[in-house]
Amino acid sequence: MVDTSGQSLGSPTPWQPIKVSRAEIDATIQHLATIPLPVNGRRSAHLVHPQSTTRGFAPGIDVCVEVLLPGESTKPVRRNSSSVQIVIAGCGTAEVGSVSIEMNRYDVCNVPSMKPHRFVNVGAEPWVRLAYSNAPLLTLLGSHYSEELDEIREPAPGVEGPVDMAESARITRGTAPDQEVSSTGARLRGYEYLVDIEPVPNRPLHWPHEIMSGLMSTEMGDGKRTIMALYNPATERKQGATGSFFVTLSQMPPGHKPRPEGRGHRHNSVAINYHFGGKGYSVVDGVRIDWEPGDLLLSAPTWREHAHYFTETGMSAYTVQDHPLHIGMESLIWQEDMNGPILALGLEKGQTGYVAPRNWDDE
Numbered sequence: 001m002v003d004t005s006g007q008s009l010g011s012p013t014p015w016q017p018i019k020v021s022r023a024e025i026d027a028t029i030q031h032l033a034t035i036p037l038p039v040n041g042r043r044s045a046h047l048v049h050p051q052s053t054t055r056g057f058a059p060g061i062d063v064c065v066e067v068l069l070p071g072e073s074t075k076p077v078r079r080n081s082s083s084v085q086i087v088i089a090g091c092g093t094a095e096v097g098s099v100s101i102e103m104n105r106y107d108v109c110n111v112p113s114m115k116p117h118r119f120v121n122v123g124a125e126p127w128v129r130l131a132y133s134n135a136p137l138l139t140l141l142g143s144h145y146s147e148e149l150d151e152i153r154e155p156a157p158g159v160e161g162p163v164d165m166a167e168s169a170r171i172t173r174g175t176a177p178d179q180e181v182s183s184t185g186a187r188l189r190g191y192e193y194l195v196d197i198e199p200v201p202n203r204p205l206h207w208p209h210e211i212m213s214g215l216m217s218t219e220m221g222d223g224k225r226t227i228m229a230l231y232n233p234a235t236e237r238k239q240g241a242t243g244s245f246f247v248t249l250s251q252m253p254p255g256h257k258p259r260p261e262g263r264g265h266r267h268n269s270v271a272i273n274y275h276f277g278g279k280g281y282s283v284v285d286g287v288r289i290d291w292e293p294g295d296l297l298l299s300a301p302t303w304r305e306h307a308h309y310f311t312e313t314g315m316s317a318y319t320v321q322d323h324p325l326h327i328g329m330e331s332l333i334w335q336e337d338m339n340g341p342i343l344a345l346g347l348e349k350g351q352t353g354y355v356a357p358r359n360w361d362d363e
Helices: 022-034 135-140 209-214 233-238 323-329
Strands: 018-020 043-046 062-068 077-079 083-089 092-096 099-103 108-111 117-120 127-133 146-148 178-180 187-189 227-230 246-252 271-277 280-284 287-291 296-300 306-310 315-321 333-335
Touching: 022 043, 022 062, 062 117, 077 117, 083 271, 092 108, 209 246, 233 323, 280 296, 287 296, 296 306
Parallel strands: none
Antiparallel strands: 018 296, 043 062, 062 127, 077 146, 083 108, 083 127, 092 099, 092 117, 178 187, 227 246, 246 315, 271 296, 271 315, 280 287, 280 306
């Protein structure tokens, strides 16, 4: 028993921002490309934050560098964590269930939870991906599950009705009791609702960089957006690429005049940026971190004020953020204007008036 009488209910405890440079990532790729091929075919290295106890790059997110040489493939696997795959070099095929996705450099795909999958290098050079997953969170909960498979197979269709029970036609979610118990709208439901949950189909999706880039700003003054979200309809109102992460593509064309430093914004979801075009820097709680193409940056640890500044070279980056996870937990707080209100996004009227982070693009 711990007596906590009169104590605060808690406050954010953000990790420190951290950058993994292109040189460090390239050295990791070179190392993985030279080791003997493991039995499961997975040449991989986790990028681990010094404060992590679960091989995470952020508290609930891991980032893994995965390398396949020409002709190599991974052993099929399935796990209850979901992932986002970003290609940073080469090309290959992601086989997820019955779907095959041909991926080129800077393409993105998702791997839904418990979908059997493997990766195949069909190109002539090493295929390198950054794989982001929610495995550290599940590991912290003691609930991360994975298994290697002999082949990719889709899960068997769900059984209609109970198994090995005489009341085969009478025990279903459709016949379970469901009663309102107070004027507040509270209800009392049968156990069937807990174990026969209505499924939401979640398919593997492919976001080709070439197509996305063509839909975004490529020249100054063209009126197109400089940041867009990669949306998976299965996540519905959570606006994610998976149930845990959103992914945004930022594309600022060359020629924009650098803006003066000012206040940033903050949120309790963490953000990880992979930069692949242009140079600039981020200021996180007053600390400047310079970045260039090929750098990976934990740029927004929980609830730290941050702002990003790019040069005349423009900027291209993918950002992965555990925003949908917080929406699902009703825990997402956001402050776009540091002199403005702290909003509980998804629970009240959201932030309006911005098409990008505050002061991102004054034009």
